[in-house]
Amino acid sequence: MNLGLLVLLLLAPLVRTVWIATQVGLGANPLERLIHLFGSAALFVLVFLLCLPIVTRLAKGNKFLQDWTRRRRLIGLSALAYGTVHLGLYGLDQWWSPKFWANLGRPFVWTGFVSWVIFLALGLTSNQISRVRLKKNWQRLHRLVWLCVPLLVVHLTLKEEGALALALWWFGPLAALWLTERTLKLRRTRREAESLGH
């Protein structure tokens, strides 16, 4: 049941994309629209992935969320899958451009590309064998996921004019959750310090 709901949630952006492509239409610039749809799909799953452990910690002892948190590998791999399609379609769009390689050096492009490389590395090492082999380094490597946040904020901000709002829309909830947790922790330590002092 838990797993079923999770799979539904992870498939939702794909269902939406297929529905738009077949029922609504992709519009005058179809490939660009598809690139955007898969990009937002990847973002949706990534934000969900990053928010989940915080929400789980905030909602102490919620079995349902704990179960989902344990299944982060599936969530991460889904984000990687959407991101790979996003990148692949972009490559298809740009391949015909004589400036294909030069374009890779533009911050708008490489921030997205590096985020994908990070996700690929995490995806490839997400199995149990790598976890055992890499030992302590596994944790270190997988903390790189947080590097994707500033990279993607830049990626989204450079997408079009005024797109900082877009970056905030995607990463605002994560920032809000992170701040909430920090504030609560700070209050708790202060209260503990006070009670110790008395």
Place this chain on the structure above:
Amino acid sequence: MSRRALVKGLGLALAWPGLSPMQAWAAKFGSELTPSKEELVTSYNNFYEFSTDKGEVRPLAQGVQLGPWELEIGGLVEKPLRLDTQKLAQLFGEEERIYRFRCVEAWAAVVPWRGVGLKKLVEMARPLSGAKYVRFVAHMDPKVMPGLASGHFPWPYSEGLRIDEATHELAFLATGIYGKPLPTQNGAPVRLVVPWKYGFKSIKSIRSIEFTATQPRTLWNDVGPAEYGFYANVNPEVDHPRWSQATEKLLGSWVQRQPTRLFNGYGEQVASLYQGLDLKRNY
């Protein structure tokens, strides 16, 4: 020659320019132009006063009527004017022109416009000798244009041309497309069309035209001076900092791109305007 043949010949001669001004224009400025599908041109629009999402503009503009209104023409002119946008065709003579349209975002279209030559309007206003530039200001109504709420842009939208650009034969004020009045999302009731420059120069829903002595500020130049210059002439050699301008994608195309041409292919007509100007520095 028989009388009948003469009449027939006369009829043909009269019919020739009357029948197809569009074809005559096409023969003069590029007969290879096949207009893009109307649905594409009227559904994929940059009109930030409504939305920054090109697909969202048409739904938001649905049911919103812009104009008619009185176009104000002033500044350094002998004769300030107020012209009813509905009477432009009658005043200056309506023409149909098929132009290539190239957006700075590297997509392109071919659009059959209907409207009047900007030159005729400039001549009627009789600019003073000190008038060197023309400034255009767009309509701004937050009640019907939700995008205006974005504090990111110094509204209203404004654009500018050098006076020799504004009086060039190709500079055009459009009031219609595809034989119909301009839909709201395409800049009703009247918009500028400068086919050798990136689309953002072709300001939509114009309220006023002002003649100035100095180069006017423009919205995009204010927002991103490193990315959007005053000239904004289409140029495959000068990249946008975030993407290449070497190629463009015609609306409706999936992957196929075509090479972008200097001055959007109108070099023969306009290159002389920029003799001695460094096009890389004056992008």
